[in-house]
Amino acid sequence: MLRIHTQTNAAAAKAYFDPKTHDYYVGGGHEAPAEWGGRAARMLGLEPGSQVDQSDFERLIDNLHPGTGERLTAAHRTFRRVGSDFTFSMPKSASLASLLDDRIAPAFLESVRFGMAEIEKDVAVRVRVNGADEDRTVGNAAWALFPHATSRPVDGIPDIHRHIHGFMVNAVHDPVEQKWKAAQLGVVKEHAGYYEALVLSDFAHRLREFGYGIRRKGRYFELETVSDATVAKFSNRTRVIEEEAKARGVTDPVQKAELGGKTRERKAHTHTFDELKELWLGRLTPQERAQLAERSGQVRALPAPEQSARHALEHAFHFEAVRPVKAVWETALRHGFGAATLYALQGAAGRVGLITHGERATTRVLLALESRVLDWARTGKGTCRPLCKDAKLFAGLRGEKLLGPELNAGQRAVVRHIWENRDRVALIRGPAGTGKTTALSVAADGIRAAGHRFQALALSHTATDELTRGVDPHARTLASFLATKAAQEAVAGGVVFLDEAGQVGLEDFARLVNVLDRVGGRLIAVGDTKQHGSVASGAPYKLLTEHAGLKPAVLTEIVRQTNPMYKAACARLAEHDVEGGLKLLDAMGAIREATDPYRTEALAIDYREALRDGKSVLVVTPTHAEAGTVTGALRAALKEDGVLTGEEHTFAQLVNLNWTPAEIKEARSNPDSPPAHAIRDEHLTLTRYGAYRQEQIALMVGDQIRATAGFTDTRGNRINNGSRFVVTGFTPAGIAVTSPTGAARVLPGDAGHLAHDYCQTSYSSQSRTVDTVLISESSRSFAGADRAQIYVSASRARSAIKIYTDDTQGLREAVSRGRNKPNPSEVLRPTIVATESPLQRRARVLRRFRAMAPRAGHESKHITPHREKRYGYGR
Known part of the structure; x- marks a missing residue:
């Protein structure tokens, strides 16, 4: 486990690691001595791997050069950020095994050294010269590693809990400006889970080399031969915090962490480490002690690199079409603890469909789905007849409302856009409260009156109920439509209206496109890119509005709010x-x-x-x-x-x-996962589960x-x-x-x-x-x-x-933050969204004419005589 704590109190930081004022001490005893690390430490004359001197450490805490005493960074405020504490915790079962195996603690130290070196690569500084306002990665830092062996005591007795504090001082060197600056750790904190997984993965490999088996447990792992019941005997601090949280009704993990500080006992010095070791081993049964010492190798099968890579892709890209590369590697590393190195996982991920571009990634499958949606919309431009050629044709039905006062100008424009559109996909942007349902009700009546089959779809049953009251009495959910072949055939050659299209994910949108392509249907997609996007990965409605070459009709006048100031506020928010x-x-x-x-x-x-x-x-x-x-x-x-x-x-x-x-x-x-329980005593074939x-x-x-x-x-x-x-x-x-x-x-x-x-x-x-x-x-x-x-x-x-x-x-x-949900093509394949080349445009036009040719030939038999008569040909 990795926790990152920002320290702003210099005195507290000194006391925490001072052997004279705290039981966490620098060097000596049963724990490995504290040591320096980092490229910046070497620049300051502190050789990585050398033992930490308390006076050098305190000078760095005070923003002073350990050798010369000169100030390092320009900022020297009383409550400046003095450093960040990266605390890596060893799995509890491995901590227990270290009581009988002296190789384990040094191996964990090696893994933490490796992790801190990887963290160092992403350390940055602010750049503010010449009007710039950005961060620059400098890849250097100075830290001290403090290995510790125990947790906070409960009733005066601590538990074995090996962990290492990597205290990174807030001073890094900018090689461009040749000066010391405060460290910017935004990227590091964003990807803390990746660094945690990297350290644990490295440690798991070292344990396997020692002959231990690994079993995954949630996001972490334990030794295969050590049971959860045995681990629980040495988790008294966790038990105290959970009991206090239950008594206070606290369930939030952050609040539980705060309870850890409030329920903390001062660390005791009443027992030597050897005495504690005897107390700890005394809690074990003979069988548990034998299991702790067992090194019979891996018994459970561990996943191959391809398995972990596939798992990572399926998990990481379920909700987002573009993810940070490190998030993908984190998932793969956790899935393959003890089985595959990062290098092996990276190779496997490429083979199973991962595409990386800088620090971001997507998959070949998602790119193919996006291309399918975009191509279907583009190739359908101008290939269809207007749904309703003349609005006045429907004056006897609802058209009088189109021309009358019931609809405002924006609503009338939207209805005309739908009726007269010649594209396979018509886009409508409907901001909140702009009378979308009223306009679409009129449009739907005209479409049905013109003899077209019509089906309205929404994502939820609540939204579907709204559509049944005005737009389509047979409205249904998108999921139901995609799962029902009869419903798809019923709209063959007709029109599908998709409400809240901005909330539809890429996979479902592509499935809808495939259905409409098969049955020869058209799509009217209504959404708003300013409202919530899809929960699932991808933003296909946004992609179509920005890159398909389709011009949406936009409802602009808010009609929901009756209070003028409230209406104006909603217009601003829109x-x-x-x-x-x-x-x-x-x-x-x-x-x-x-x-x-x-x-x-x-x-x-x-x-x-x-x-x-x-x-x-x-x-x-x-x-x-x-x-x-x-x-x-x-x-x-x-x-x-x-x-x-x-x-x-x-x-x-x-x-x-x-x-x-x-x-x-x-x-x-x-x-190790919780068992599944049937809610009723029935035998079922599951088609959906959660x-x-x-x-x-x-x-x-x-x-x-x-x-x-x-x-x-x-x-x-x-x-x-x-x-x-x-x-x-x-x-x-x-x-x-x-x-x-x-x-x-x-x-x-x-x-x-x-x-x-x-x-x-x-x-x-x-x-x-x-x-x-x-x-x-x-x-x-x-x-x-x-x-x-x-x-x-x-x-x-x-x-x-x-x-x-x-x-x-x-x-x-x-609420001023934006959450941009990029599509893969926007990040990884700019050619997809670029303006068409002349060759691409020529090919698209030819495809359009080929699609129109059979219909044009049929219609010309009826149109030509009228045209000749109208223009006097043959007189």
Whole structure:
């Protein structure tokens, strides 16, 4: 394990590693002496590998040259960043084995030396000369390695826990400007997981050379012969922290780490290391002690380099089409602990389809999918007839609305664009609240009246329900369409309308393209690149809008918001003018700052008032974690109001872990993974599966709930993912509920896929429209905040908005970030997105004419006589 801690207190840093004031000491005893490392250390006269002198270390902490005493970097503030502590922890089973094998601790030191040298390669400095504002990689640093053998004590006795502190001082040399500067470690921290995996992989190989077997355990590994039960005997600090976290209701890993400092005992000097060794070995049974000493080689089969490389590609590119190369190597290294070197994995990755470009990577498969989507759109330009040649033709149906006051100018332009378009793909950009559904309803009526088959698709059942009310009574989800051959054939030669196309990933978009190509269909894709993109890898809608040569029709006039200032704020946010949008919202009094629990209490009060006024209310958060906190506050308020009544009933709840398919496959084949349990005693053939964590959900009469996956009620009727209900009672058969339409149902108590429906994440709220939106955005959720999140969240309501935060300035900074989701072609193959060459254009035009030739020949028989008569030919 690797932890990186930034130290800003010089006195604390000196004391932490001073043998006179702390039991972590420089040199001597049962631990290897502290040693210098790094190219910058050599520049300062400190030979790498030589023993650390405390006075030299303290001078560097004080930003002074250890030899001359001169100041190193220009910054010399009292609370300057004095250095960064890179702490590498040995797997617990290996720490135990080191009690009987003196080779293990030096081997771990060698692995950490290797890791620090790799980290050094990515160390950078700021460049500010001549108006520049960038970082430059310099590849040098100075650090001291402090090996330690124990953890913090519990009841006065520490556990064996070998770890090494690599304290990197905040002074590196810029060879271009020939001066010492502060170190910039942004890249290093971003890829901390890679360096951790690199060190552990190197250490695993050394252990195998000693005759030990390796077994993977989650992101790490343990010795094959040492059981988890044995390891648990030497994890008392972890036990204390977990018990304290449980007592305080803390589940967040960061908060648990903070508890580690609050529950810490001072390190004791009451036992010698030999005495501790006897105490530790005394905890072991004779069998455990024999297992600890066993070196019978690798028993379990380890993956080949190609297996680890394939796993890395399947995992790393499931959510992103372009990834940092180091993220791919990290996944491959962890999968192949003890089996393959980084060099072997790099060769294997190239063979299984990885393509790298600088520090970023994609796959050949993703590039092929992108090319397929782009080529299908490009070759379809100008090859189709207009769907509706004359808008006035439909005056008897809905066309009078096209020409009348119901539609604004932008909506009318969009309808005409759809009806008169001659391309195989028509693009519509529909910002939030611009009356997209109204315009598309008119367009859909015209398409059907012209005799075309029509099918509307959306990603979620919630969005599909919205489409059924105005655009297509037979609207369905994209997943259902792609899985149903009959639905595909039903739209042969027709038109498919895809709502929220910006949220569709590359793989599904390519599958849709293949279906439409097979059945001769056309596509109308509606989306907004300023809102949330796809969860899955790739951004095909963005690719088409920017590089297919297709001109989207854009809805511009916001019609959802009724308050002029609120409407203006949403217009600013729609253009990612976050500062301007927040200023207007602040002027409305919509932003409220308060610490918890006062912040969530204020939100609960406003929620109750909106309900009493008969308003529809939506509560939005950036993250699921904050949604849980807010849900607790809202339910407490509703209990006080008597909305929730009776006793609480608890049911099993399955929480999706959002694992990638690669992780799920790995869990199924890994004997150390948790076993799978059937929810019902039935034998099934699985076509879809996921990874879940079982928790408990408490329900009362009056609770609002929603389905988080599809299942059936007690009568066998289908319950779709996203379906919403209100609890009306509890029966021996399960949970009695009513739907928004008033239909009564009974949900099985063991369904598992149920959640409270008081709060939604920004992503899942994208298709919702309500009267009032309440946004909970505390500093704990800033990691999930960005420009798209605040835009989507803020634009959900018609009339009222409130934002509740504990840090207004931090909120402004967090939501000003953009999260660009690049396509592989934008990063790795610029020729794909470049302007067509003359030869490419000629080939495309020829393909278009060949496609049009049969139809043109047929039509000319009917058109030519009329044309001759009109122009007087043959007179």
